[in-house]
Amino acid sequence: MGDITNTANQLYADGPSGSPTQPDKAQIRALFGLIDDTGAAEAAARAAADASLKSDILNNASPPLTEVAAGQTVILAANTYANGTAGVGATITATANGALAGSTFDGATLAAGKRLFVGLEGAKNGIYVLTQLGDATHPWILTRATDADTADKLGLCNFAVIGGTTLYGRSFKCQQKPADITIGTTALTFAIIKDDSAFSGEVLNARGTFPSLAERLNTFVSATFLDSAGEWLAFGGVVGLAFADKNGKLYGAYREDDGILRSRFALKSSTGGVSFAYDASTGYTDVSVSAVTSDDVELIVSGNPALLSLADAAGHVWGYGLGDGSFYFHRLRVGRIEGLSGGAADAAGAYFTTENVAGSYQIARYDKTSGIRSVVTSLGNNSAPHVSSDGAKVIYLSDRSTPASEWYQAVAGGPEYPLLSSSALVAWGNSLSTSSYYISKMARTVLSQGVGGQNDDQIAARMDAVPLTCVVAGNQIPAGGSVAVSGFAPNIWFHWNFTAGAFRANIIGAAGEIVAGTLTYSSGTLAFVRDAAGVAVNVPNPATVRITSGRVEGSIDASTAPALSDLLNRTSLLYPDYNSITQALAAGYSLANIFAREQADIARKQPLIKRFLLLGDYNGQARLTAAMSPGVGTAANDTAAKQLLDATLALNAMRKAAYPANFVDLHAGLVALGRSSQFTVGGTAYDVIDLATLPDGTHPSTQGSTDIAGIVTLGLNTLGF
Known part of the structure; x- marks a missing residue:
């Protein structure tokens, strides 16, 4: 029974009736039971409806977004x-x-x-x-x-x-x-x-290049907030980025043309002797100096004394005030601002010196189009960037050891090179540039890169001055190990007088992949051994080869070979003749082609100011007929001898005309030392170097090597190299 029925039974229990009109209690109790049954049925119906509704909600509801x-x-x-x-x-x-x-x-x-x-x-x-x-x-x-x-x-x-x-x-x-x-x-x-x-x-457009709208609003004020008659022009030029308070009042502006961040900050030093105040008439933060102490003055990378410096508890300086009325933030990173300004600008960007977290000064470039700032140096301390007169290179001071203490790189980015060649000497050429001849008589150390018997195009290829190709077996560099190579053009292995040799080199894949490794020569067998295992690389044949080191003789281990970049940064003694004029004429080479490759050698030298001597060839008795110089002369007849003698003098004249300061005429030098005799060939008198100086008509004797070393040293000293 339900609660209602139980209550009714208690209230209307059976007993004596005192009145004939008293209700029938049994009948009343029955009514309460009916009510109880009806309520239970309604509750059951409501529960079933709730369960059905819950099921519908669960089946049709979506999960969280x-x-x-x-x-x-x-x-x-x-x-x-x-x-x-x-x-x-x-x-x-x-x-x-x-x-x-x-x-x-x-x-x-x-x-x-x-x-x-x-x-x-x-x-x-x-x-x-x-x-x-x-x-x-x-x-x-x-x-x-x-x-x-x-x-x-x-x-x-x-x-x-x-x-x-x-x-x-x-x-x-x-x-x-x-x-x-x-x-x-x-x-x-x-x-x-x-x-x-x-x-x-709309949010994206308002955000611009900033990571959030909040950061954009915190660091940038639209040009509409600038008073074109006052604030905008007061900063002296086109404002690339401005800093304003909540009322739109400018307190700093970044000039795109010179990269200087100018401020309205009012600051005082701890001694009270240096103060900065914004001058509304000029738009600059002016300087008033009454008593500057040593603590207040700190040399900055541009060499100017800072009249005020802001440093944190660790002593890291975050900003400098200079006498020109500008305040420079070189550690501050706010939006696109980073770096000590006062650098130079090319057509697309501006250059600054910035101090990194390690405390060294590096060159940064701001791209005006993208707004991206990138650091373009990483070694040493670098400062005072300026753009070359042709607009193609950015040049800067560096504390790295070079003769000029300056380096440069292309404005578009890329490798760094010393502005001026180092004083270290390297000799490029054939046998006459090996350590067997004049190099051994030099008072200064000369690193030889001469290979006996090689011609000017092969020498140029070893300098990475002219294109070099080879054939890779199977048109593929395997994932690891070595692969056979052949067909080098020019043939850098020509006249290789060693049982083994090697170069560090890169081979370029069909998709432009650069595979670094070593070219090896062992008893006539050529191979390329990649540095590190990776995926196999397909190559077109012939494949492009880029030499990256000097040569190694007597070994196939090129790990100790000097880097080509180091060799190209040195002062060069260039003797890149075709191995002999005799061979040149026989092979059909023109003097113009030989000279063009020599010019490519010089252009390949990396420093902007290139220090080199271009050594002119000499006429030895090997260029005469056997009748004129028994046992030495090689010319077939007087006509051929005259052609060889004239070609030598003509090529020297071309060199002197193109490089008057750098050309060293070995022939004229030896003649001036009295090391020649006159021969008449085809009706023309020629000074020809004697056999005491060139015993075989080509290669110098000990005395001849000493004479040539003296001529070369004079050329170096004359140019201050």
Whole structure:
């Protein structure tokens, strides 16, 4: 019985009736039982309705809103779909190698780990994670996200797109219920449930290049806040970035043309002797100095004394005030500001000196178009950047050891080179540049890079001054180990008088890959041994070769060979003749071609101010006929001898005309020392070097080597090298 019935039975229990009109208690109790039964039935009905409603809510409710980096706007490139285990671990893998294009996903910047919405691929549709971006040797791979890889998870899921362009700011919802989904079979559809793209676009535009709108508002004031008649012009030029308080009052401005950050800060030193105050009439922070102490003055990288320096508790100086009224922040990073200014500007950017966290000074470049600031040096301390007169190079002071204490690099970026060649000497050429001859008689040390018997084009190839190619066996550099090579053009191994030799070199792959390794020569067998194992690299034949070191003789280990960059930075003694004029004429080489390669050798030297001597050839008796010089002369007749003698003098004249200060005429020098005799050939009298100086008509004797060393030393001393 229910509670109502029990109460009624207690109130209307059977007993004596004192009145004939007293109600029938049994009848009344029966009515309460009916009420009780009706209430129980209604409660049961309500419980059933609640359970049904709860089931409907659970079956139709959407999970919490998630995010994806971008949504698909272009059909994917050819690919293969693998469904995993009923969708768990399902992947889409590109058929070809290469990175997944951001244009496929609404122009977004893609990276491994990004969540992406795939919505144009039918049964493959869903939410994926980019598990492999892809590159030249790997395909891209998309894997279904773990929170959307089953029917229960994927059905009715909803998400917001937070990247890209067209779909950015929109929220989507899956239109199928879990019971209607078979992963990999059902073509899932998604509908837009919210569109904030217009608002999101406005935020993006307002944010500009800053990571957040808050940072943009904190560091930038629009030009509309500038008083063009006062504030804007008061800073003396076009303001690239301005700093303002909440009222729009400017307190600092960055000039794009000279890179100087000017301020309105009012500051005083700890001694009270130095103060800065903003001058409204000039727009500069002016300096008043009444008593400067040694603590207040600190030399900065440009060599100017700082009248005020701001330092933290660790002694790191974060800003300097100079006598020109400017305040320089070289440690401060605010928006695009970083670096001690006062540098130089090219057409596209500006250069500054900045102090890094290690306390060294480096050169930074600000790109005016992109707003990106990059540090272009890393070694030593560098300062005072300026752009060369041709606008192609930025030059700066450095404490690295070079004769001029200056380095340079291209304004577009790239390797650094000393502005001036070092005083260390290197000799390039054939046998006459080996340590067997004049080099051994020099008072200064000379590093020889001469190879006996080699011609000017082979010497130029070893200097990386002219193109060099070879044939790689099988058109491929293997993943590891060595590969046979042959057909070098020019032949840098020509007349190799050693059983073994080596060069460090790079071989360029078909897709532009640079494979570093060693070229080896062992008893006539040539090979290329790559430095580190990796993927096999296809190469076109003939393949491009770039020599990166000097030569090694008697060994195939080039690890100790001097780097070519070091050799090209030295003062060079260039004797790059075709091995002999006799060979040159016989091979059909023109004097113009020989001289053009010599000019390429000089151009390949890296310093902007190149220190070198170009050694002119001499006429020895090997260029006469055997009748004129028995046992020595090699010319077939007087006509051939005259041609050889004239060619030598003509080539020397070309060298002298092009490089009057750097040309050293060995022939004229030996003649002036009295080391020649006159021979009449074809009606013309010629000074020809005698046999005491050149016993075989070509190679110098001990005395001849001493004479040549003296002539070369005089040339070095004359030029101050």
